[in-house]
Amino acid sequence: MxxxxxxxxxxxxxxxxxxxxxxxxxxxxxxxxxxxxxxxxxxxxxxxxxxxxxxxxxxxxxxxxxxxxxxxxxxxxxxxxxxxxxxxxxxxxxxxxxxxxxxxxxxxxxxxxxxxxxxxxxxxxxxxxxxxxxxxxxxxxxQKVTQRSVLLGTLGQTLLGAVLGNGALGQIGGQLGQVGIQRLVVGNVMSxxxxxxxxxxxxxxxxxxxxxxxxxxxxxxxxxxxxxxxxxxxxxxxxxxxxxxxxxxxxxxxxxxxxxxxxxxxxxxxxxxxxxxxxxxxxxxIYGDDPAQGVIEGQVFRYPADRIQFTAPVGYGMNNGAEAVTITPTTGQGGQASFTGGRFDGNLDALVTKGFAALTGQANARVNVTPQRTTINGMTAATATLGASSGNQAVDATVVAIAASANTAYTFTVIAPRGAGLGNLAPLVQSFRRMTAAEAAAVRPRVIQVVTVGKADTVGSLSARMAFDDAREDRFRVLNGIPAGVTTLPAGRRVKLVVWGAPGKY
Structure with a gap:
C-alpha cells in the first residue's frame, strides 16, 4: 500500500x-x-x-x-x-x-x-x-492529530523493530506491519x-x-x-x-x-x-467486490483475471487492498501475511530476494538467502525463511514465490513465531491453486437491480431475490432503509435488489 x-x-x-x-x-x-x-x-x-x-x-x-x-x-x-x-x-x-x-x-x-x-x-x-x-x-x-498519527506510525515501527531486532532482517516484520500501521495512520488522519x-x-x-x-x-x-x-x-x-x-x-x-x-x-x-x-x-x-480486482467470498480470494485463488484459514480475515491482499488474525493472535503478484522474468529466486529486500524498506538492500525449490499444487515455487529476534521475542519471516505462468508470479510474505516457519498460515500458502476456465468464467459481480414493488410483493418475497446465501431480509432492509417490523410495501414503490450480474472478461 x-x-x-x-x-x-x-x-x-x-x-x-x-x-x-x-x-x-x-x-x-x-x-x-x-x-x-x-x-x-x-x-x-x-x-x-x-x-x-x-x-x-x-x-x-x-x-x-x-x-x-x-x-x-x-x-x-x-x-x-x-x-x-x-x-x-x-x-x-x-x-x-x-x-x-x-x-x-x-x-x-x-x-x-x-x-x-x-x-x-x-x-x-x-x-x-x-x-x-x-x-x-x-x-x-x-494538524496536531496528523503529527500524532505520523508519530504513532513511527513509534509502531520502532516497537516492532525492538521486538524483531534493528538490523535489516530485524526490520522485516516491522515492514510487513506497515500495512496495518498505514491503515491506522490514514484512519487517524482522515478522521x-x-x-x-x-x-x-x-x-x-x-x-x-x-x-x-x-x-x-x-x-x-x-x-x-x-x-x-x-x-x-x-x-x-x-x-x-x-x-x-x-x-x-x-x-x-x-x-x-x-x-x-x-x-x-x-x-x-x-x-x-x-x-x-x-x-x-x-x-x-456493481455491488461489493469488483471481480476485476479480485473477490473475497467468505474465506476464499479469487482473481479470475489470472485464474488463481487461495483460502484463508478459519480465524483469519482478508482485506483486498490496492497493492496487496492482507491476511490478519481476527482474534489479534497468530501470524500475518500479505499477498502480491504480477509479471516476472522467470527467476523465482530473485523474486524471493526482492521480497525480503522490500521488507527492509530498501528495494536495493542486499539480503543473503538461499531459496529452496518446491511445488504447490503443480506450480513451481521458491521459498526461504529468515529469523529475527530481540531479547526473548523472536519470529520467522518467510517469502514464498509461486510461478503461476511463464511470466506471472505471486508472493506470500508470512510472519510467524520463531521456529514455526509458516506456522498456522501454512494452509493459506498450500491452498493457492489455479482456477479452471469454468471456475473463472463463473465469477460474476453482484449488481444493483431497481424493481417496482407489485401488489403481491412483500419484504419477504423481495428479499428472497437477493444474491446472498445469508441474511437476505436484513440486507434488503438496510439497502432500502426499511425498518424492522415493516412487512409490506406500497405497490409502485421502487426498491433496490442485489442480484448476480453477467460474467465478464477479466
Whole structure:
C-alpha cells in the first residue's frame, strides 16, 4: 500500500468571517466567502492519484456523473469561489462505504456508500458534509492529530523493530506491519474530532437545503450507515478488515437524531428528494467486490483475471487492498501475511530476494538467502525463511514465490513465531491453486437491480431475490432503509435488489 505524501499537509484557505444560517430553532455558523489557495490545489493534486488507487480507481458511468452533478450543485452553496473550476467530485470503485475530502477541493465517495442511499437528497447531504470539512478548514485543526498519527506510525515501527531486532532482517516484520500501521495512520488522519463531524453535518444540512434538497434526508443516510455497520459486525465480525465510513466518521447512530433536529431547525418543510430518478441511476452498478480486482467470498480470494485463488484459514480475515491482499488474525493472535503478484522474468529466486529486500524498506538492500525449490499444487515455487529476534521475542519471516505462468508470479510474505516457519498460515500458502476456465468464467459481480414493488410483493418475497446465501431480509432492509417490523410495501414503490450480474472478461 502506498504511503500518501499528503498525510502531514495542512489546508490554508483564505477564510472570511463566518455567516449564520438563521432559523426559528437555532443557528449554524457558516464559513464566509473564500477561495482555494494554490498550495491547497497542489496538495490535493498530489494526493489524488494515491487516494484514487487506494480505493480501486475511479468508477465510471452514469453514477459518476450523478455524483459530480450533485456535488457541484451543493458546493456552490458553500461560499467557496470557483467551484466549477477548483472542485473535483469522484466516485471510487470500492464496495466499502466511505466518503472523504482533502484540501484543494477534492471530494470522494465510494459506490459502496452510494448503494446505501435512496435519493438525491441523501447524496447531497454526504457531499455537502465533505465540502463542509473543506470550507471549515478542518484540516488546519487536524494538524496536531496528523503529527500524532505520523508519530504513532513511527513509534509502531520502532516497537516492532525492538521486538524483531534493528538490523535489516530485524526490520522485516516491522515492514510487513506497515500495512496495518498505514491503515491506522490514514484512519487517524482522515478522521475528525466529534466537534468537526457535527459541524460538517450542520454544513451538509445547510448546503443541501440551500441547493433545494430536503435536508431531513441527512438522518436517513446516517441511519442506513449505522444499520450497515451493525449488520456487518453481526454477520462477519472482523472477517473483513477493510475500514469503512464508520472508521473515519465515528458513531453514526449518535448523529441520526441530531442531524434530523438540525435539519428541521433550518427549514419549515419540503425540498427535493428525487428518489425514483436517483434509484434508476443506480441500476446496474456493481455491488461489493469488483471481480476485476479480485473477490473475497467468505474465506476464499479469487482473481479470475489470472485464474488463481487461495483460502484463508478459519480465524483469519482478508482485506483486498490496492497493492496487496492482507491476511490478519481476527482474534489479534497468530501470524500475518500479505499477498502480491504480477509479471516476472522467470527467476523465482530473485523474486524471493526482492521480497525480503522490500521488507527492509530498501528495494536495493542486499539480503543473503538461499531459496529452496518446491511445488504447490503443480506450480513451481521458491521459498526461504529468515529469523529475527530481540531479547526473548523472536519470529520467522518467510517469502514464498509461486510461478503461476511463464511470466506471472505471486508472493506470500508470512510472519510467524520463531521456529514455526509458516506456522498456522501454512494452509493459506498450500491452498493457492489455479482456477479452471469454468471456475473463472463463473465469477460474476453482484449488481444493483431497481424493481417496482407489485401488489403481491412483500419484504419477504423481495428479499428472497437477493444474491446472498445469508441474511437476505436484513440486507434488503438496510439497502432500502426499511425498518424492522415493516412487512409490506406500497405497490409502485421502487426498491433496490442485489442480484448476480453477467460474467465478464477479466
Amino acid at each position: 502506498k504511503h500518501p505524501t499528503w498525510l502531514a499537509a495542512v489546508a490554508a484557505l483564505a477564510l472570511a468571517a463566518p455567516a449564520m444560517a438563521q432559523s426559528s430553532g437555532g443557528t449554524i455558523a457558516v464559513p464566509g466567502p473564500q477561495s482555494i489557495s494554490a498550495a491547497d490545489k497542489q496538495t490535493g493534486a498530489q494526493a489524488d492519484p494515491d487516494l484514487t488507487a487506494e480505493y480501486g480507481g475511479p468508477y465510471s458511468g452514469p453514477q459518476a456523473q450523478l455524483v459530480k452533478q450533485i456535488g457541484l450543485k451543493v458546493a456552490q452553496q458553500s461560499g467557496i469561489a470557483g467551484v466549477e473550476r477548483d472542485f473535483s467530485f469522484k466516485l471510487l470503485n470500492s464496495g466499502v462505504p466511505n466518503a472523504f475530502a482533502v484540501p484543494g477541493g477534492y471530494v470522494y465517495t465510494t459506490r459502496g456508500l452510494l448503494a446505501l442511499m435512496n435519493n438525491e437528497a441523501e447524496l447531497a447531504f454526504v457531499l455537502g458534509h465533505e465540502t463542509g470539512h473543506i470550507a471549515a478548514r478542518h484540516t488546519d485543526r487536524r 475528525h474530532s466529534r466537534q468537526d463531524e457535527f459541524e460538517a453535518d450542520d454544513l451538509g444540512v445547510v448546503y443541501a437545503r440551500k441547493a433545494g434538497y430536503d435536508a431531513t434526508a441527512s438522518s436517513d443516510i446516517l441511519a442506513s450507515l449505522a444499520a450497515q455497520t451493525s449488520l456487518d459486525a453481526r454477520l462477519t465480525g472482523q472477517s473483513r478488515t477493510t475500514p469503512g465510513w464508520a472508521m473515519s466518521h465515528p458513531d453514526p447512530a449518535a448523529r441520526v437524531a441530531r442531524s434530523l433536529q438540525r435539519a428541521r431547525q433550518q427549514t419549515a418543510s419540503g425540498g427535493l428528494r428525487n428518489g425514483d430518478a436517483f434509484l434508476l441511476a443506480l441500476n446496474g452498478m
